Amino acid sequence: MPKCIYCLEDKNALLFNTEHVIPESFGRFQQNLTLINKVCTKCNQKFGDDIDLELGRNTFEGISRYKHGIKKANKFKNRGKKSNLTMKIAEGPLKNLVVELIPDQTRLKLVILPQIGLRKGDGTYDFFEFKEIPEFQHLSEKYPNSERLILIPPGVNINEATKSLNKKGFKFQYQGEFITSTNDILCEIDGQIDKKIRRAFAKIAFNFFAYFNDEEILFHPTFNEIRDFILNGNVGIPIKIDNKSILADEKSAKSIRAGHIVAISKIHGKCIFAQLSLFNTFRYTILLAKNVNFNKNIQAGFGRFFDVQNMKIHEISSTELIFPSVNLIIPKVKIWIPR
Numbered sequence: 001m002p003k004c005i006y007c008l009e010d011k012n013a014l015l016f017n018t019e020h021v022i023p024e025s026f027g028r029f030q031q032n033l034t035l036i037n038k039v040c041t042k043c044n045q046k047f048g049d050d051i052d053l054e055l056g057r058n059t060f061e062g063i064s065r066y067k068h069g070i071k072k073a074n075k076f077k078n079r080g081k082k083s084n085l086t087m088k089i090a091e092g093p094l095k096n097l098v099v100e101l102i103p104d105q106t107r108l109k110l111v112i113l114p115q116i117g118l119r120k121g122d123g124t125y126d127f128f129e130f131k132e133i134p135e136f137q138h139l140s141e142k143y144p145n146s147e148r149l150i151l152i153p154p155g156v157n158i159n160e161a162t163k164s165l166n167k168k169g170f171k172f173q174y175q176g177e178f179i180t181s182t183n184d185i186l187c188e189i190d191g192q193i194d195k196k197i198r199r200a201f202a203k204i205a206f207n208f209f210a211y212f213n214d215e216e217i218l219f220h221p222t223f224n225e226i227r228d229f230i231l232n233g234n235v236g237i238p239i240k241i242d243n244k245s246i247l248a249d250e251k252s253a254k255s256i257r258a259g260h261i262v263a264i265s266k267i268h269g270k271c272i273f274a275q276l277s278l279f280n281t282f283r284y285t286i287l288l289a290k291n292v293n294f295n296k297n298i299q300a301g302f303g304r305f306f307d308v309q310n311m312k313i314h315e316i317s318s319t320e321l322i323f324p325s326v327n328l329i330i331p332k333v334k335i336w337i338p339r
């Protein structure tokens, strides 16, 4: 009877289904990496309803799916207040204005949420949602009298904005239109990478490890912590997040490839790490096991590149490489390991 690599239960093969190393919502690749009879239906379902869903909906990588055409724009659902991502305009007079994404036939489009801007002494604006507009009489010196100008961003209903301003004691008179360029606007996304999201990344890493290693290694108790973290989030697992490259040649050449990268490394013969990036954006370095003290042939020191342009998977190895002079950078990470 097969045993599930997450809950460690032995079950009839009928109670297992196919687990994709990288969730299918992040691309259906040719000769995709799947785990057969390794993840039970119950665990698979639990992941699908929880951490995988979170990974798609609440991350920068999730939004990147629309940009790369992995998901169609008309499938995009705005999560509003439920989302833990905030998107703001990052340049120009509308800097710091909160925006949201909505589907627009073939692409995602920015919409401006109802807000007004109060001009500060330095000429920039602070933006407020209607119900958060401060009382006029309590305005701080941050917004000096002489330059107390109000900006109603394009697309915001002027009548409603005026009403909200009047309620707070502002005597507001519409002065004219504000002209913005029609070019693309640089935005910044603020978000929290919470435990669920870290667990979702850890699952991809451990799935990948499980694809290449045999059962004797996979069921070793040294991997129980990572299993428990992914399944229940009970324990803490060191995960480092940065925006460094995983592929060595991208360090200098900056030829950023479009796709997912997963790689496994063994350090000092004792720790097993995975490096993972979806859409080659942020790098997650995940400790899969520490103090590996058994003498088995662990498959590590290689990776795969999931090309989202042609949906093919390429091999990355430290000696034999798909891209000339590409080497895996062995992560140098400082981790705190509890005794």
Ligand SMILES: [Zn+2]
Pocket: 004, 005, 006, 007, 008, 009, 039, 040, 041, 042, 043, 044
């Ligand atoms: Zn299971």
